[in-house]
Amino acid sequence: MKVAKVVVDVAVSAIDSLFDYEIPKQLQQVVKPGVRVIIPFGPRKVMGFVIEVTDFSHFDKLKKIDSVMDYEPVLTRELLDLSKWLQQETLCFRVSALQAMLPAVFKAKYEKEVWLITEEDQLPFEWQMFTQGREVFPFEELESAGIKAKEISKFVEEQLIEIKYVVKGKNKVKTDTYVERMVEEVKLIEQLDELGKQAKKQRNVIEYLLDHDKPLRLKELMQHVDVTRAPIKSLEKKGLIKLVQKEIYRDPHQANHELTKPLPLTSEQQNVINPVIDQINQIKHEMFLLHGVTGSGKTEVYLQSIDRVLQDDKEAIVLVPEIALTPQMVTRFKSRFGDDVAVLHSGLSTGEKYDEWRKIHRKEVKVVVGARSAIFAPFENIGIIIIDEEHETTYKQEDYPKYHAREVAKYRGKYHQCPVILGSATPTLESYARAQKGVYQLLELTERVNEQALPDMKIIDMRKELEKGNRTMFSDALVEKINDRIKRKEQVVLMLNRRGYSTFVMCRECGETVQCQHCDISMTYHRTNHKLKCHYCNEEQAMPNQCPECESEAIRFFGTGTQKVEEALKEHFEQARIIRMDVDTTSRKGAHERLLKKFGNQEADILLGTQMIAKGLDFENVTLVGVIAADAILHLPDFRASEKSFQLLTQVSGRAGRHELPGEVIVQTYTPEHYTVKLAAQYDFEGFFKREMQVRKRFLYPPYYFLVLINISHENHVKAVEVSQKIANLLSEQLGETVQLMGPSPSPMLRIKDRFRYQLMIKYKSRTDVDKPLENVLNTFQKEINREDLQLTVDFEPYYFM
Numbered sequence: 001m002k003v004a005k006v007v008v009d010v011a012v013s014a015i016d017s018l019f020d021y022e023i024p025k026q027l028q029q030v031v032k033p034g035v036r037v038i039i040p041f042g043p044r045k046v047m048g049f050v051i052e053v054t055d056f057s058h059f060d061k062l063k064k065i066d067s068v069m070d071y072e073p074v075l076t077r078e079l080l081d082l083s084k085w086l087q088q089e090t091l092c093f094r095v096s097a098l099q100a101m102l103p104a105v106f107k108a109k110y111e112k113e114v115w116l117i118t119e120e121d122q123l124p125f126e127w128q129m130f131t132q133g134r135e136v137f138p139f140e141e142l143e144s145a146g147i148k149a150k151e152i153s154k155f156v157e158e159q160l161i162e163i164k165y166v167v168k169g170k171n172k173v174k175t176d177t178y179v180e181r182m183v184e185e186v187k188l189i190e191q192l193d194e195l196g197k198q199a200k201k202q203r204n205v206i207e208y209l210l211d212h213d214k215p216l217r218l219k220e221l222m223q224h225v226d227v228t229r230a231p232i233k234s235l236e237k238k239g240l241i242k243l244v245q246k247e248i249y250r251d252p253h254q255a256n257h258e259l260t261k262p263l264p265l266t267s268e269q270q271n272v273i274n275p276v277i278d279q280i281n282q283i284k285h286e287m288f289l290l291h292g293v294t295g296s297g298k299t300e301v302y303l304q305s306i307d308r309v310l311q312d313d314k315e316a317i318v319l320v321p322e323i324a325l326t327p328q329m330v331t332r333f334k335s336r337f338g339d340d341v342a343v344l345h346s347g348l349s350t351g352e353k354y355d356e357w358r359k360i361h362r363k364e365v366k367v368v369v370g371a372r373s374a375i376f377a378p379f380e381n382i383g384i385i386i387i388d389e390e391h392e393t394t395y396k397q398e399d400y401p402k403y404h405a406r407e408v409a410k411y412r413g414k415y416h417q418c419p420v421i422l423g424s425a426t427p428t429l430e431s432y433a434r435a436q437k438g439v440y441q442l443l444e445l446t447e448r449v450n451e452q453a454l455p456d457m458k459i460i461d462m463r464k465e466l467e468k469g470n471r472t473m474f475s476d477a478l479v480e481k482i483n484d485r486i487k488r489k490e491q492v493v494l495m496l497n498r499r500g501y502s503t504f505v506m507c508r509e510c511g512e513t514v515q516c517q518h519c520d521i522s523m524t525y526h527r528t529n530h531k532l533k534c535h536y537c538n539e540e541q542a543m544p545n546q547c548p549e550c551e552s553e554a555i556r557f558f559g560t561g562t563q564k565v566e567e568a569l570k571e572h573f574e575q576a577r578i579i580r581m582d583v584d585t586t587s588r589k590g591a592h593e594r595l596l597k598k599f600g601n602q603e604a605d606i607l608l609g610t611q612m613i614a615k616g617l618d619f620e621n622v623t624l625v626g627v628i629a630a631d632a633i634l635h636l637p638d639f640r641a642s643e644k645s646f647q648l649l650t651q652v653s654g655r656a657g658r659h660e661l662p663g664e665v666i667v668q669t670y671t672p673e674h675y676t677v678k679l680a681a682q683y684d685f686e687g688f689f690k691r692e693m694q695v696r697k698r699f700l701y702p703p704y705y706f707l708v709l710i711n712i713s714h715e716n717h718v719k720a721v722e723v724s725q726k727i728a729n730l731l732s733e734q735l736g737e738t739v740q741l742m743g744p745s746p747s748p749m750l751r752i753k754d755r756f757r758y759q760l761m762i763k764y765k766s767r768t769d770v771d772k773p774l775e776n777v778l779n780t781f782q783k784e785i786n787r788e789d790l791q792l793t794v795d796f797e798p799y800y801f802m
C-alpha cells in the first residue's frame, strides 16, 4: 500500500502533525511530495500538502486521498523541509509556513486549464479525438472525459501538456497570435520564385520570415512588413506558415532594456568582491555583511557576483525592500541580465505574480529580484543570496509565519552551500555586532564611487527658531535654501518621518521628552486616564502640566501630517511645484512609480514624503534634502528608536549629490544635542554603534539579549487584562532565573478594530529557556483562542511594538 504523509489545512495546534492517507491506485503516479491534495477530514473535505510518500503506516485503517490539486509538485523537497524549520523557529502552524511559500493564486478559488505544449499528433488517439485542434481547454473536460490522473501527470512530466491555474474571472492566462514557419528555409526560397509579381505582399512577408527565424507576433509582422492579414492568411493556406495562440507573460516591467556591461571595479569594490567569489568557487556557505556608504557601488558588486554565479549555471535571489523596488532598481538588473530576471513584489496583480513565479518554477529565469517573500523562490540550484538594505524592518513578516527573511536566507545558504550577502550603509546593530565577532565576514566600502564627499549635513535647532519668533515648521535656513534651489532649477527632497500618528509628548522649548527609567523608551500618552505609561514594563506616571526640565508650559503632543506640510509649503513657496508621496497618494496601483517618474522628469521642484522616499532613489538633479522633524522617530516608544533615526538620516541624506552636483542636507530637530543626531550628521556609524551598544547592554536589549513579544487581544477589555495576567503568572512560574519577563502592559495603541491589546515581553539568552514555557502557554489557551475569539500571538525578534 502506498501512503502519503500529509499536512492538513486545519489550523489547530493539537493536530498540527502529519496525517497518513492511503493513495488510491489511480493516483499513485501523481501523488508526490510537494503536491497538494484534497482529503477527507472529519465530516469535511480539506486541502493538504503531501510531505512524504511511503510504503507503510503505523495505523491500519486509513482514509483515502480524494483527488489531487496539482499534477506536478508546487514545492521542492528543500522548501518542504524548510517549512518544518519555520514552524519550530516561529511557533506557527506548518500549513501557514507552506502557504507562505506560494503565490496568492494558490490560496484563491481557481480553475485549471490544460495547455498543449506540443503538436497535437504527439498525443494518443483518444486525446486527439477529444482536444480536436484546441490548444487550450478547461481542465474539467479532461475529468469528465474520464482521462486518468496517471496519464495526465505523465504527459505533464513529458512536457506534452501544462496545467495552469486561473483565478475565476480574474487572471486569464494572456495570449497573443504568433506566426510560425512550417517548412524549411529552402522551401520558402522556392516559393519566392514561384509567387508572381502580383503577390508582392506575400513575397515581402516571406522575405521577412527568412530574416527572422523565431516565432513572430502577428501584430509585429504586420507592422514591420506593413501588410494586412490577407497575404498572411494566403500563406497559411499554402501550408507555409501557421497562426498559433501562445501565452504571453504579463510583465509590467517589460521594456527593451539596453544591455549594460559590467563596470571596471574600483579597487575597494574589487577587495570586497574577492572573498565572495572565493566562496562561490569553493561552493561554500558564508554570511557576508557588506557595509558600504550610500553611493559606494554596492549594487555593482551584487551584479558582478551574480554574473559569476550565472556562469556556473546557478541561480540568484536578490531581496530589496518593497519601497526600494522602483523601476530604476528593476532596470539595473534587467539591463544586466535581460530576460533571465523575474521580479516579485506586492505591486503586481495576483496574475502577474503568478506569471513571475511560474518563470522561476519552470526555470525560465535565473535571477529573482523581489521583496521579502521572494526568499522562497523555488530555485533548486542557488549560487548566491543577496539582501540589500539589510536593516529594513520589512524583512520581518508581521503575519504568521513571523519569519525574518535574513534567517531564511541563512537556512537556504547553508542548504545550497552558497554565500549570503547582507548589504547596507547602516547595518543593524545585530548584524554589525555579529560581524565584529566574526560570525559574519565584514566587507567595507568607505567611499562614494564618484569620489564626491557625502553631502554636508547641517543641524537646525528648532527651539532657537521658536525663540526668534518663527512659529512655522520651516527654519529660516531651510526656507532660504529651498528658494535658492528653485531659482537654480535644482530639486529638493523633503522628508517627514511619519504620517500624523504620534504617541509622545515633548517640550517645544527645551526638547525634553519623558522617558521610562527602566526601559529607556519614551512614555506613551494615554488619553483615557490622561497618564503616561511605559508599554514595556507598565510603569505609569501623571501627565505633567509643565516641562519637568525647564518648567515651560509648551509641553504637548508632537506630530504633523504630510498634508499639513504640503499646505504650508504652498503658502511659503507659491511658485514651487510639489509632489506629495505618502500612503494616501500612493495607494493606487502604479501611483508610486508615476510620481517618481514625474519627479525624475523634473516636473516638480519639491518631493515631499514619508520615509518611503528615503530609499534607493537616484536623481541627479537633487541637491538639497530636508528633514522636517527628526524627533518624530527618535521618540517612538521602541528601543530601536535611535537606531532607526540614525538609519533614516543616513539613507535620506544619501539621496543628495549622487552625481555631478554637490548635495546638502538640513535636519531640523528640537534635540540637536542627542548623540544620534550628532553622529548621523558626521556619518559616524562606528561611533554610533559603540554608543548605542552601551545602551543596549545596560537595558538588556538585542544584540545582548533576544526578545520575544507576546500580544494578547480581546473585544472584552476585562477579559484581555485577565488573560494577560494569567499568562504572565504561568510564565513566571516556568521561566528560569536568567530570563526577564516584563508586563503585561497595554500596547501603545490600546484599541484597534474594537479589540483591546496587551503585551508581554521576555528578554532571554537561549531559546531553550523559553521554548517549553511558551508552548505550554499556547496549548493552555488554545481552546479559548478557538472558541472565545481570544487572539494570542508570539513574536520572536519583534520589530513592531505598537
Ligand SMILES: Nc1ncnc2c1ncn2[C@@H]1O[C@H](COP(=O)(O)OP(=O)(O)OP(=O)(O)O)[C@@H](O)[C@H]1O
Binding pocket: 263, 264, 265, 266, 269, 292, 293, 294, 295, 296, 297, 298, 299, 300, 301, 425, 449, 450, 616, 654
Ligand atoms: N566601478 C564603477 N565604475 C563606475 N561607476 C560605478 C561603479 N560602480 C558603481 N558605479 C555607479 O555609481 C553609482 C552608485 O552606485 P550604486 O547605486 O551601486 O551604489 P549603492 O552603494 O548601491 O548606493 P545606495 O546604497 O545609495 O543605493 C551608480 O550610478 C553606479 O552606476
Ligand SMILES: [Zn+2]
Binding pocket: 507, 508, 509, 510, 511, 512, 547, 548, 549, 550, 551, 552
Ligand atoms: Zn522644557
Ligand SMILES: [Zn+2]
Binding pocket: 516, 517, 518, 519, 520, 534, 535, 536, 537, 538, 539
Ligand atoms: Zn519601562
